[in-house]
Amino acid sequence: MQQGKYRFVTGFLIVPVALYAVFMIWPYLQTFGYSFTDWQGQSQEMGFVGFDNYTALFSDSVFLKALWHNILLLIFLPVATILLALFFAYMVNVGGRGGSGGVRGVAGSGFYKILFFVPHVLSIAILAVLWRAIYRGDVAGLINGVFIKLGLSDPAHPIEWLNEPDLVLWCVAFVLLWWGVGFYLVLFSAAMQSIPREIYEAALLDGSSRTQTFFKVTLPLLWDTVQTAWVYLAILAMDCFALISVMTPGNSYGGGPDHNSEVMATYLMRNFLAFGKSGYACAMGVVILGLTLVLSLVTLRISRRERIEY
Amino acid sequence: MSNTRLIPDTARDAVPVALPPKGAGRRSGGDRRGDTEGRVLNVFSHGFLILWAVMIVLPLFWLLLGSFKTDSEIGASAWSWPSNWNFDAFGRAWDKGIGDYFANTLIVLVFSIPLTMLLGAMAAYVLARYEFRGNRFFYYFFVAGAMFPVYLGLVPLYFLVDMLGMLNTYQGLILVYVAYSLPFTVFFMHAFFRTLPTAIHEAAVIDGASHTRIFFQVMVPMAKPGLLSVGIFNVLGQWNQYILPMTLMQQQSGFDKDRSVLTQGLVLLNQQQGYEGDLPVIFAGMTIAMLPVVVVYLSFQRQVQSGLTAGTLK
Numbered sequence: 001m002q003q004g005k006y007r008f009v010t011g012f013l014i015v016p017v018a019l020y021a022v023f024m025i026w027p028y029l030q031t032f033g034y035s036f037t038d039w040q041g042q043s044q045e046m047g048f049v050g051f052d053n054y055t056a057l058f059s060d061s062v063f064l065k066a067l068w069h070n071i072l073l074l075i076f077l078p079v080a081t082i083l084l085a086l087f088f089a090y091m092v093n094v095g096g097r098g099g100s101g102g103v104r105g106v107a108g109s110g111f112y113k114i115l116f117f118v119p120h121v122l123s124i125a126i127l128a129v130l131w132r133a134i135y136r137g138d139v140a141g142l143i144n145g146v147f148i149k150l151g152l153s154d155p156a157h158p159i160e161w162l163n164e165p166d167l168v169l170w171c172v173a174f175v176l177l178w179w180g181v182g183f184y185l186v187l188f189s190a191a192m193q194s195i196p197r198e199i200y201e202a203a204l205l206d207g208s209s210r211t212q213t214f215f216k217v218t219l220p221l222l223w224d225t226v227q228t229a230w231v232y233l234a235i236l237a238m239d240c241f242a243l244i245s246v247m248t249p250g251n252s253y254g255g256g257p258d259h260n261s262e263v264m265a266t267y268l269m270r271n272f273l274a275f276g277k278s279g280y281a282c283a284m285g286v287v288i289l290g291l292t293l294v295l296s297l298v299t300l301r302i303s304r305r306e307r308i309e310y
Numbered sequence: 311m312s313n314t315r316l317i318p319d320t321a322r323d324a325v326p327v328a329l330p331p332k333g334a335g336r337r338s339g340g341d342r343r344g345d346t347e348g349r350v351l352n353v354f355s356h357g358f359l360i361l362w363a364v365m366i367v368l369p370l371f372w373l374l375l376g377s378f379k380t381d382s383e384i385g386a387s388a389w390s391w392p393s394n395w396n397f398d399a400f401g402r403a404w405d406k407g408i409g410d411y412f413a414n415t416l417i418v419l420v421f422s423i424p425l426t427m428l429l430g431a432m433a434a435y436v437l438a439r440y441e442f443r444g445n446r447f448f449y450y451f452f453v454a455g456a457m458f459p460v461y462l463g464l465v466p467l468y469f470l471v472d473m474l475g476m477l478n479t480y481q482g483l484i485l486v487y488v489a490y491s492l493p494f495t496v497f498f499m500h501a502f503f504r505t506l507p508t509a510i511h512e513a514a515v516i517d518g519a520s521h522t523r524i525f526f527q528v529m530v531p532m533a534k535p536g537l538l539s540v541g542i543f544n545v546l547g548q549w550n551q552y553i554l555p556m557t558l559m560q561q562q563s564g565f566d567k568d569r570s571v572l573t574q575g576l577v578l579l580n581q582q583q584g585y586e587g588d589l590p591v592i593f594a595g596m597t598i599a600m601l602p603v604v605v606v607y608l609s610f611q612r613q614v615q616s617g618l619t620a621g622t623l624k
Contacts, residue, residue: 008521009436013448016433016492023489024455027463027470034466041469088362091355106356114611115363118370121607121614123550125573126599129580129592130373138385142372145388178365187619238459242552246577268461273557278465285462292459 035283041276053283063284066255066262069169070238073176073263074295078233080177082226085184088116090214092185093192094200113189116182124179128246131175135161135247162248165260172243172261176236184229191225192218231296238292241265264288373600376593384589399590400598403579408595410568411575417480418571419548422487426544427537429488430495435525437496438503439511449500455493460553471558478559478569486554491544498543502536503529539617542610546618549603552577572599 035053039046057063092109119127134142137160144161147153161171195218203213219226240263241253250256252274253266264284272281376384377399378392437449467486468477476482506529514524530537555571570578576595583592607614 004521005440006442009440009442011522012432012436012525016429016496017448017451019429019485019489020452020455020492023467023470023486024463024492025451027466028458030466031462041465087355088359091359106352106359108359112359112363113615114608115366117615118366118604118607120618121546121603122600123552123573123603125550125552126576126596129576130369130596132580133376133589133592134369134372139387140385142369142388149389181362182366183618186615190616190619235459239461241461246580265461268464269557272465272468278469282465285459285465288459289462293457296457 031282031285034279035286037279039279039282041272041278046279049279053280054287056280057283057287062259062262063264063267065259066264066267067287069261069263070240070291072169073173073237073240074234077173077176077180077237078230080173081180081184081233082229084177085181085188085229086219086222086226088112088181088185089188089192090218093189094210094213094218113182113186116185118182119179120183122179124242125246127175127179128243131171131243132162132247135171137161137163163257165257168248168257168261172240172247175243175247176240180233180236184233187229188222188225191222195221227299230299234295234299235292238288238295239265241269245269370600373593374597377590377597379590379593381587381589384593399594402588403591403594403598406591406595407568407570407575407579408572408598411570411572412598414480414569414575415549415571418483418487419545421480422484422491422548423541423544425484426488426491426495426548427541430492430540431499431530431533431537432525433492434496434499435503435529438500439529449496452493452496456497460490464553464557468557476558478562478566480569483555483558483571486558487548487551490554491547495540495544498540499533499536502533506532538610539613541617542606542614543617545606546603546614 034046036048036050037046038049038052092105092112094105136142136144137158139145139148139155139158141158141161144153144158147159148155153159159167162168199217199221200213203217208216244255244261244263244266245253248254248256248261250259250262250266253269255262255266255270264287268281268284268288271277271284372388375392378395379390380392380394383390383392433448433452437445437452471477471482471486474482476485510528510532511524514528519528550573551571552573555574556577559569559571559574561568568575576592576599579595580592583589
């Protein structure tokens with residue numbers, strides 16, 4: 001058996017490793033190299049320009065605006081999604097009024113868990129098309145329809161959601177929230193279900209209210225999962241390309257009005273596909289990576305706590 | 311004891327009499343507070359759950375209704391109701407490209423999914439069950455790929471695929487999809503193969519089965535639940551992919567066939583129909599694109615949820 005082992009291992013590994021190295025790792029490595037050149041793309045001619053692309057990036061007002069928008073999303077998106085998902089997960093798992101069973105979820109929890117997850121299986125690109133229609137600036141848009149029905153806005157002057165410089169980014173962020181909450185609800189639910197019921201029952205016996213139970217029992221035991229969710233949402237907040245390029249106004253790949261919803265991903269794609277500034281776009285790719293890595297590491301360090309065994 | 315509901319039956323029967331006075335006093339106070347607080351919280355939280363449920367259902371229902379409306383009905387008001395229930399818009403959407411986009415997506419996935427699963431399972435199996443030099447290295451080599459944003463490699467990837475003459479070809483997209491799906495597939499299946507018992511493997515070795523045969527006839531059948539979860543994850547991920555096809559599947563010339571996949575095609579159609587003024591086509595197109603995914607989700611609800619959330623177990 002031994003003599004065939006290495007042949008077998010090599011035989012099984014060679015194709016996956018080759019494919020993965022060629023189409024994924026190699027382009028990743030090349031990006032670093034190209035980010036130091038003034039490469040235009042089509043021709044193989046390129047000159048080494050050192051850190052010029054990077055210095056140009058940080059004096060490019062559009063890029064800085066895009067970076068700022070990513071940072072805003074980075075702060076608000078994870079906070080909002082995690083809070084809402086935790087709240088729902090708590091309700092669905094332990095928020096019910098305990099009958100004979102003691103600790104359980106509110107009525108219909110199974111239904112909520114299935115329903116809230118639905119957006120997450122749909123493509124972001126298709127949801128972008130749908131939400132563009134929902135945010136339509138006249139009375140035919142669903143949001144305007146709801147607002148007018150509730151008397152919150154004037155039918156004669158409906159709100160042009162995606163053309164409002166101050167609103168557009170938050171309209172996009174809301175779609176991500178809508179998309180993500182169900183997913184994190186399911187994630188947190190799974191974690192909550194692995195907490196032994198006796199702990200809850202003991203807390204209730206000691207006269208702990210549900211709010212207290214949540215903050216003093218559930219949250220500390222869920223900390224690991226919350227951390228993971230934070231890193232994932234942060235990575236999501238660094239992207240947003242599909243939503244912004246489809247939903248928002250702007251010449252190629254959205255970002256409008258007047259760069260008010262610009263993010264790094266849309267600006268990268270515009271520089272690459274529309275302006276042909278490949279080297280510059282690569283430098284942006286490296287900045288996105290750098291930020292993502294720093295962020296994940298910082299999150300994991302800052303929020304590190306003693307792991308609670310149960 | 312105003313609120314006994316909060317306390318489990320068994321505990322209620324056993325505890326109250328024996329409780330020390332101090333504890334009992336504190337608790338009854340806590341209970342009264344807990345009761346009103348509980349009721350307010352209950353109404354509030356239930357209301358919020360229902361509100362969110364409406365916010366999920368309303369847009370999707372509105373979308374479905376829109377596929378039956380006429381263009382002027384859509385433009386008149388958000389609350390208009392279709393006057394004429396027919397499937398015209400679906401037919402027009404299908405003819406205007408959705409049919410082709412649907413076919414393109416299927417052609418790509420029919421090859422990319424089995425290939426992803428086969429190659430991913432092979433690599434994961436070897437890394438999980440065989441000891442050799444470089445084992446750890448190759449494992450981390452695969453897993454590392456899952457941490458990098460797509461944008462990091464996008465520009466060189468485009469020129470690489472161009473150099474291979476594979477821009478706007480099915481094989482190009484298939485290979486890229488497989489490569490991008492490998493990190494997670496290997497990571498997940500590696501963990502799964504580790505949990506399988508070794509005894510059966512040893513029995514097969516004693517019976518004289520070759521390594522390859524053991525893998526295909528013993529290990530793969532045992533790994534079915536894991537393969538199903540990660541398979542669903544990959545199907546959804548590749549079906550919904552947008553940025554890769556948008557970059558790699560652009561028509562190279564006027565004579566080049568349009569090989570857009572569904573997501574990309576819908577976005578294109580949305581841009582065109584904005585000018586042509588046939589919105590029901592967009593709504594019907596979206597309904598067509600969403601339907602298969604929703605059906606898969608509702609029929610494999612548990613596996614889909616566990617498959618997708620497993621992606622975060624790092």
